[in-house]
Structure formats: structure tokens, C-alpha cells
Amino acid sequence: MQAGNAIKFLIIGAAAIAAIFYSSTFVVDQAQYAVKxxxxxxxxxxxxxxxxxxxxxxxKIFHIDNRLLSYDADPRSIITKDKKEMEVDNYAKxxxxxxxxxxxxxxxxxxxxxxxxxxDIIYSQVRRVLGNHTLSEIVSGNTEFVxxxxxxxxxxVEAISVRREIIDEITLNSKENATDLGIEVxxxxxxxxxxxxxxxxxxxxRMIAERRRDAKRYRSEGEEQKLGIMSEADRDRIKIIAEVQxxxxxxxxxxxxxxxxxxxxxxxxxxxxxxxxxxxEAYREVLQEGTTLLFSSERDFFRELK
Numbered sequence: 320m321q322a323g324n325a326i327k328f329l330i331i332g333a334a335a336i337a338a339i340f341y342s343s344t345f346v347v348d349q350a351q352y353a354v355k356x357x358x359x360x361x362x363x364x365x366x367x368x369x370x371x372x373x374x375x376x377x378x379k380i381f382h383i384d385n386r387l388l389s390y391d392a393d394p395r396s397i398i399t400k401d402k403k404e405m406e407v408d409n410y411a412k413x414x415x416x417x418x419x420x421x422x423x424x425x426x427x428x429x430x431x432x433x434x435x436x437x438x439d440i441i442y443s444q445v446r447r448v449l450g451n452h453t454l455s456e457i458v459s460g461n462t463e464f465v466x467x468x469x470x471x472x473x474x475x476v477e478a479i480s481v482r483r484e485i486i487d488e489i490t491l492n493s494k495e496n497a498t499d500l501g502i503e504v505x506x507x508x509x510x511x512x513x514x515x516x517x518x519x520x521x522x523x524x525r526m527i528a529e530r531r532r533d534a535k536r537y538r539s540e541g542e543e544q545k546l547g548i549m550s551e552a553d554r555d556r557i558k559i560i561a562e563v564q565x566x567x568x569x570x571x572x573x574x575x576x577x578x579x580x581x582x583x584x585x586x587x588x589x590x591x592x593x594x595x596x597x598x599x600e601a602y603r604e605v606l607q608e609g610t611t612l613l614f615s616s617e618r619d620f621f622r623e624l625k
Contacts, residue, residue: 344372345380352418354381364419383418383430387505390434390441394511397446403454406513411441411493412505420501436500437493441507444492448485449512456481457512485509 346369347353353365356379365371366385373380394408415421415433425433449457486508494504585593 344370346370348382350384350386352383352385352415354383354418354422355379356381356422361419361422366418381422383415383421385415385418387412387414388430388434390437392438392442395442395445396515397449399449399454399457400451401453401455404515405449405454405457406511406515407445407449407509408511409441409445409507409509411437411507413437413497414503414505415501416503417501420499422501424500433500433502437497437502437504440496441489441493441504444489444496445507445509448489448492452481452485454514457485482509 345353347365347367349368351368353371354361355363355365355373357374361381389410389412391410392408394406397405397407399405421433425436490504490507493507497504582593
């Protein structure tokens with residue numbers, strides 16, 4: 320009987336000791352910060368992982384995620400410098416860097432509550448920064464190209480990326496404004512910046528009309544160039560043919576002159592033989608098989624046949 324009671328007391332004592340030890344310790348995970356709170360007031364922060372002790376029942380531990388977190392905002396409307404409405408969808412990377420300040424600012428709130436506060440900060444900066452730029456600057460991404468394109472001159476100078484400047488300015492301003500929350504805004508990015516549907520349709524219609532006008536101009540310029548090339552080719556062809564014909568006439572004239580010289584030389588040496596040879600050549604050309612000629616046999620043409 321006494322042995323049984325002793326065992327019960329041992330079990331109860333061990334359970335009480337285990338309960339006291341459990342309520343007197345807490346673990347800080349590698350992916351967490353911890354804030355020790357006593358009677359509602361934060362007194363200590365823990366940033367290194369490990370096993371720590373606390374006063375049981377009067378001390379609470381508030382755990383905070385210390386990893387790099389993502390926040391994806393819903394698309395919202397902003398007004399650009401040239402009074403154009405845009406739908407902007409952005410996201411941010413952030414982390415808690417001061418757990419004590421975070422706890423005080425959030426009053427014990429959760430990460431989702433912190434993201435709601437962060438949403439207001441980032442959206443206000445997106446709206447302010449984009450409101451200082453025109454729609455063309457935001458869409459094209461550089462002022463140099465927009466300025467030169469408007470004046471009709473494309474410069475070879477490297478263009479300044481306005482989009483990069485916009486992102487850097489939004490990130491820097493958001494980071495400064497989130498310091499009071501114990502939060503570091505690492506990066507803010509714009510996923511999409513679109514016109515509202517009605518404006519988009521009007522812009523697309525204007526772009527299509529501009530492309531058609533450009534295509535018509537290009538076709539007209541191409542047709543003009545084609546006619547110019549064809550006209551120049553025709554002139555060159557006529558010039559080449561005339562030059563070749565001129566050379567052919569000169570060569571033919573030289574050949575005829577040489578032939579006449581040869582004939583004259585031959586005629587001067589032996590006129591009778593020359594006449595005989597020329598007559599036989601004429602006979603071969605004229606008197607083909609089946610040829611009938613009605614001439615007087617007394618003509619000189621037939622003299623060599625007699």
C-alpha cells in the first residue's frame with residue numbers, strides 16, 4: 320500500500336516537474352525571431368535559434384517569421400503625369416529586421432496584418448512615383464528615346480532607363496517608410512502596367528491605324544523606288560544596245576571595206592578569172608535544183624555557160 324502511494328507520488332512529481340520545465344522553456348526556430356512578453360510588455364528579443372528559459376505562467380513568447388517574404392498586391396488604378404489612368408499590379412519582397420519594433424508597431428498582430436500595413440505604404444509610393452512620369456515614359460522605359468522620337472531624331476546616346484529609376488525610387492521610399500514597422504522592404508517590382516480596357520481598345524485602334532498608314536507609306540515608297548530602278552535599267556539597256564549596235568556596224572563596215580579591198584585586188588590581178596569565179600558563185604546561189612529562169616541566152620549572166 321505504501322509502495323503504491325510512493326509510486327503515485329513519484330509519477331505526479333515527475334509530471335509536475337515536466338510541466339514546470341515545459342512552461343519554463345521555449346525554442347526559437349532557425350526561421351523565427353522571438354519576443355519575450357511579461358505582463359503585456361515586451362522585454363527581450365531573441366534572434367538566434369536555440370532553447371531558452373522563461374518564468375512560467377507570467378511570461379509569453381511571441382514568434383515572428385524572419386525569412387524573406389513575398390507580398391503580391393491586387394491591381395490598382397493610378398493616374399500618370401499626363402492624366403492617363405493605368406492598372407498597376409506590383410509585388411514586393413520584405414523581411415522583419417527588428418522584432419521588438421515589429422511587435423510594438425503591430426501590437427502583437429500577425430504577418431497578414433503587417434502585409435496589410437505594407438500594402439498601404441507601397442501603393443502610396445507606387446501612386447506617387449508613377450504620377451510623376453508620363454504614360455510614354457512608363458511604357459517605353461526610357462526618356463531619351465521618347466524625347467528623340469518626338470523630335471524625329473534618334474540619338475546614339477545610351478538611353479536612361481526610367482523604369483529602373485521608378486523601381487529603385489519606389490523601393491527606397493517604401494523601405495524608409497516601413498522602418499517604423501521593424502520591416503525592411505528588399506525589393507518592389509511592377510508585374511504589369513496596363514491601360515483600362517476601354518483605353519486599351521482605343522490605343523490598339525490607334526496603333527493599328529498608324530501601322531496601316533506606315534505600311535501604305537512603305538508600299539508607296541517601294542513602288543516609287545521600283546519605278547526608278549526599272550526606268551534606270553531601261554535607260555541602261557537602251558544605251559548598251561545602242562553601243563553594241565554601233566560597234567557591230569563599225570565591225571561590219573570594216574569587214575566590208577576589207578572585202579572590197581580583197582575583191583578589188585583580185586580583180587586588178589586577173590579580171591577574167593575574177594569574173595569567171597564570181598559568175599560561178601552566182602550560179603550556185605541562183606540555179607538551185609528545180610529552178611526555172613526566163614532570160615535570153617545572150618545575156619551576160621549566161622556567158623560563162625556557153
